[in-house]
Each structure stands twice: as structure tokens, then as C-alpha cells.
Amino acid sequence: MANIVIIGPVYPLRGGLATYNERLAKAFQEQGDTVEIITFSLQYPSFLFPGQTQYSTEAPPVNLQIKALINSVNPLSWVSTGLYLKKSRPDFIIFRFWLPFMGPAFGTIARLAAQNNYTRILALTDNAIPHEKRIGDVPFTKYFLSACQGFITMSRAVLQDLEKLQPNKPKVYHPHPLYDNFGEPEPKAEAIKALGLDPAYQYLLFFGFIRAYKGLDLLLEAFADERLQALPVKLIIAGEFYEDAQPYEQIIKKYNLEHRLVRATEFIPNSQVVHYFCAADLVVQPYKHATQSGVSQIAYHFNKPMLVTDVGGLAELIPDGKAGYVTAAQPQAIADALLDFYTRNREAKLVANIPELKKQFSWESMVSTMKQLAQSLAPHSGNSARS
Structure with missing residues (x-):
């Protein structure tokens, strides 16, 4: 030893x-x-x-x-x-x-x-x-x-x-x-209730400290796509701002996104992580550049499909079409993938692939x-x- x-x-x-x-x-x-x-x-x-x-x-x-x-x-x-x-x-x-x-x-x-x-x-x-x-x-x-x-x-x-x-x-x-130390997965309905969310909507999740390289601005621009506006989907932003929030607020105001967002822009304690991931249909990581991301390994633990951009090492861990989507780091590409996910009901198929994929971690x-x-x-x- x-x-x-x-x-x-x-x-x-x-x-x-x-x-x-x-x-x-x-x-x-x-x-x-x-x-x-x-x-x-x-x-x-x-x-x-x-x-x-x-x-x-x-x-x-x-x-x-x-x-x-x-x-x-x-x-x-x-x-x-x-x-x-x-x-x-x-x-x-x-x-x-x-x-x-x-x-x-x-x-x-x-x-x-x-x-x-x-x-x-x-x-x-x-x-x-x-x-x-x-x-x-x-x-x-x-x-x-x-x-x-x-x-x-x-x-x-x-x-x-x-x-x-x-x-x-x-x-x-x-x-x-895998980040397997945030508790066991819980049913989506229970997680939505625990967070006080409206069960009439479906939810995307952006999780983690908010910094420029993580691309929240790209996701907000994508979420403004008029095709997505017609869907009963909201975006949860769960994480503390580690930079000036004003550029993001300007995008939100420009596209009138406030009513389509769930803001949890403070540090999320470990005991609450399970609720945010289990309430979501898809975890979105729209990074502009990256190496690896612990967010992916939380998502894997909770059997959640992901959307990642094709930067750094993100695509190494999330096979496109199996664990989720790998897109260009562009609002249009992100919006297209989100639309495909919801209009073609991809969630169940992607979730079914995850237990086997995560064995390597x-x-x-x-x-x-x-x-x-x-x-x-x-x-x-x-x-x-x-x-």
C-alpha cells in the first residue's frame, strides 16, 4: 500500500x-x-x-x-x-x-x-x-x-x-x-417539485460558474431562436457569476428571454445538485474553449444526455448521437440540436445509451x-x- x-x-x-x-x-x-x-x-x-x-x-x-x-x-x-x-x-x-x-x-x-x-x-x-x-x-x-x-x-x-x-x-x-458523490438519481417530477418549478414546462440546464469561455452567451442567443420559442421549454441557469453579468443581461433583454429562464445564479451547494440535474432533460455545455468538464461527469452520473460544443476534450467523452450532441460553438448549431432533441423526442434513446458509456469513468x-x-x-x- x-x-x-x-x-x-x-x-x-x-x-x-x-x-x-x-x-x-x-x-x-x-x-x-x-x-x-x-x-x-x-x-x-x-x-x-x-x-x-x-x-x-x-x-x-x-x-x-x-x-x-x-x-x-x-x-x-x-x-x-x-x-x-x-x-x-x-x-x-x-x-x-x-x-x-x-x-x-x-x-x-x-x-x-x-x-x-x-x-x-x-x-x-x-x-x-x-x-x-x-x-x-x-x-x-x-x-x-x-x-x-x-x-x-x-x-x-x-x-x-x-x-x-x-x-x-x-x-x-x-x-x-464520474462525480458519484452527489447522491442517487431521483425522478424528474420529484426534482421539479423540489426546485419549485412549473411541471407544465420541460427544462434545459446550464450548470457551473459563469465565465466567458463557458459560452452562456452562445446558449442565450440560441435559445432566442423563434423555433424554440414555440416549445414549452425553459432554461435553468444554475451557477454563480464569476464575471460581469451585464453582457448576459443585455442578451436576455434584447430577446425578451426573462420569462423563459429559471435563474439560480448563486453557488449551488452539493446537497442541491441532484435536483438541478434530475429536473433537466438535457445538460448544455456551450463552451467556446475547454479542456475537460466535471459537469459532464455529474450528468453521466445522473443519466442525463448532454449537448457539448466541439472544443477541447468535451467531445472525447460525449459521443455524438449516443450520449447527446456535439455541435459547433455557434448559436445556430446549438439551436438546431436543441430543436432536434425536443421535436424528435430524442431523450429516451440517449438516456438508454448512458449506463454502458459511463462504465469507463x-x-x-x-x-x-x-x-x-x-x-x-x-x-x-x-x-x-x-x-
Whole structure:
């Protein structure tokens, strides 16, 4: 069995990264491994955080060993964390890397930890090239990536990016596992009732933090299509704005869409996720560019078909015509697919395909992939990782 450290957001921080990291830790524990999670005492300074709060209001996860040691803007915390890991000698460390801003902290910690000539350094890499460009992205990312021995990606697009940035280091692809920690599916009628929605309508779902690259504006433009206006369909927008809402409000006003929307534009707690997905007929991800999306893996868990745009790694996971639709990132293409879904009654056929398709997205397989990668890395001394 292995002694593993995961570094990244977890409780009391909120959001998809925290949810994933907690579920990954439990997956290792289910295999008999010892897991410690090191998270942030300060993840972002408040002036850099676009949402309402960084912190969860829900109960903490049970049976997880969590230490909040890292202050993202305090180098002293990076040094103390790195020295702690150097001394504690885990078999391998998995850094959850999603943003260049974390590069200096993570790169410093990784270098210090590796000085014990035993611990292997892995990166679970969401993005090698960020969705939204900022000053410092390139040097911060290079500083971190150069401190790692191996990489796991959840999209082939990121794998290709890493091949360019770190061509001589091992890297493996494994699709994002299912988010199976939001409860069991519930009947659509119960979910609609739980959300206080009108059962006379059918519902589309846009879910997650609202940022420019996620294409909510494309979906609103598509939803304004006069062919869709004739259908008893409403769009649920469930997620907090992480940018100025005004451009979206202008589209809503321009096309008089307000009466066709259900607004839930705040952070959706984990306990409510089941209702939003189970109330929907189709989950729509109209991204302008992307790597992978945890939203797809929530939809799969709840047996919901999806519409995704043909960008990044989204189409890898949602076979067109089987789990849903893959369209161009254009309002017309999105509108055509939505019209096809409702007028040709596609839901039942697509839902029937999902149970078989989602078998490939297991946590056990992800854990096995990570451990195999760690064991393939030559240790700096004669020691080898326990397994």
C-alpha cells in the first residue's frame, strides 16, 4: 500500500476542485492506501477571487486527513510545507494544478519535498495553458511543471499541450471519473417539485460558474431562436457569476428571454445538485474553449444526455448521437440540436445509451493509473514506492 499526499483545494474550500480532490482521496483509501490532503490556509486573496465566498457552508467530509498549510501568497508557508513533506517522505505527491497563479507555491513545495530523494512528484493537470490569459502565466507554469516527474491529464488536448511543454517526461491520459458523490438519481417530477418549478414546462440546464469561455452567451442567443420559442421549454441557469453579468443581461433583454429562464445564479451547494440535474432533460455545455468538464461527469452520473460544443476534450467523452450532441460553438448549431432533441423526442434513446458509456469513468481505474505512473518513475535513490 502507498503513502500518498494530495495537494489542492478541499474543505473548507468549495467548488468542483475540492469535490474532486476529496473523492480522489476516498478512492485511494478504498484501495487501502494512506492519504493526507494538504490544502490552503489562503487560496486566493479576496481581491483576486471573483465569486461571493471561497468557503463551504456544508458539513465537512468524514474520514479525511486534511491540513491547511499553504498560503498562496506567503513564501514562508511554501517553504515550511515543502520541508514538512521532505521529512514525512510520502511515496508520492499529487499536485492538483489548474492555474498558473499556483505555480510558484507548488513549484517551491515540490522542489523541497523531492530533496529527500525518495518522494515522486506527480501533477494532475487540468490546464497546461489557461483558459484566461494573465501576466506571469508562462513563467509560473514552467516553474511548476519543471519540478514534476510525471503528469496525469483528463483530456487529450492537455496531454498535447504537455507534450510541447515537457516533452521528455512521462504523462498519461485518463478521462475524468464520474462525480458519484452527489447522491442517487431521483425522478424528474420529484426534482421539479423540489426546485419549485412549473411541471407544465420541460427544462434545459446550464450548470457551473459563469465565465466567458463557458459560452452562456452562445446558449442565450440560441435559445432566442423563434423555433424554440414555440416549445414549452425553459432554461435553468444554475451557477454563480464569476464575471460581469451585464453582457448576459443585455442578451436576455434584447430577446425578451426573462420569462423563459429559471435563474439560480448563486453557488449551488452539493446537497442541491441532484435536483438541478434530475429536473433537466438535457445538460448544455456551450463552451467556446475547454479542456475537460466535471459537469459532464455529474450528468453521466445522473443519466442525463448532454449537448457539448466541439472544443477541447468535451467531445472525447460525449459521443455524438449516443450520449447527446456535439455541435459547433455557434448559436445556430446549438439551436438546431436543441430543436432536434425536443421535436424528435430524442431523450429516451440517449438516456438508454448512458449506463454502458459511463462504465469507463471509474475512480478505481483513475487510482490505478496514478499508481502505475508513480511506480514507473525511477526514484532518486535506491528506494522504491511501496505498493
